[in-house]
Amino acid sequence: MTTESTGPEPVLVVEDVGHVLGGSARVLQDVSVQLSAGEVLALVGRSGSGKTTLCHLVAGLGRPTSGRITVGGTDAHDVDDWALVSLLPQRLGLVEELTVEQNVLLPSRLRGADDTVDGALVEDLFAALDLTAFRDRRATQTSLGEQQRTALARALVLRPALAVLDEPTGHQDDEHVALIGAALDVARRHGVAVLAATHDERIIGAADRVVTLAAGRVVPD
Template sequence: MAELAKQTASAGTNAEILIEHIGMTYHTDGGEDVPALSDVNLSVAKGEFISLLGPSGCGKTTLLRIIADLLQPTSGKIQVAGETPHEVRMQKKYGIVFQSPVLYDWRTVRRNIRLPLEIMKLPKQEQEARVNHMLELVGLTEFGDHYPFELSGGMQQRVGIARALAINPEILLMDEPFSALDEFTKEKLHEDLLRIWRKTNKTIVFVTHNIAESVFLSDRVCVLSPHPGRLSAIVDITLPRPRTAEVRSLPEFSQLVAKIRASFEGV
């Protein structure tokens, strides 16, 4: 299934996200031009889990924000399901999970997840049903009436994921969502995320600077290099699915990690 999706993606037709010659240059106050991304080409298939991997300054977050229509590229073209990112955002088809959970402190878990549904002006009953479903999906049913400060970091980020999925988006964009969590919580959330992905069949673009994380999660890992940010390699992750903790101890896993690490040498 994933294999088939990949083939169509590489053929360039029916790609969910099609990025062509995207470039981004920031203009500083001093009148200097700082290139953040140059000539990025990428096509992501529907239902694919893809990672944007690279050190800080490689433009991976910039690329994600361009897809999300939170930033406008200075050159190139980008299409999402045949439309512009702006059109897709206006239709509320993006779910974004940020580096921090970005929960509103004054809202309980339940009401935080409900926030996008309120903005969409869904009927109250529908909102309630979706929130309950999301709480169940991320395993926080008992914590619905807690305030964010009463939750651990891992639980807060689960709420962030639940909120992103609540609007039933076409595409889930995740910007280093687990980078602030400890190793144990992180590994647990990796498995949870894959389980949720399997259930919901979303296209996921996942930004990270953690090689093992990108290998464990993705169908493909896009390696970005800095100065200027550019796509330097795309690595197919051929590990079997569904992936559980044991995958991390497979020799193939270590080989893939080593291969990707090697692609950073001399950068």
């Protein structure tokens, strides 16, 4: 499938990006991708293909060695607001002493703006991700799969322009993968652009577009 968005003005523009780690290990080369509001793009490829590196660069956790990444016209590395770009990392980063609900709402609390949270969206996420029964438990009192779904809800709770999801089903058993797909549908309805690095065929099937990386390059259609 095409790497360019076919919708309105793209939220995410990755333009001719290359990246080198440790001064010599080239992990990305000439990568270009676009993504528009309300689109879900699955980023696929074997382990070591560069998926996680690209996710981290899009989320602003580093600058590419060459090329440019912008979100909403702003350099991704200069974005420091989860209302614009959020991340579901493989290392979930939940605050252990907080409850599930407190972890989900943490991006809003850190912004000092509780009124930025859409209550209906919160309830949609809790229902879609089957977290309602656990919302008052501490994160440490839930399973790893429940913790990952909590982190996913946290990534979507501010209805960001772009959500970057690194292996969002990595801790889900077969019974719960469908819940991740349901959350992607919620994000899509709320206009969130989603970049999901994944190996899971069910998430790939739920995506609007698929981009494949191999040895750090986009595989042509």
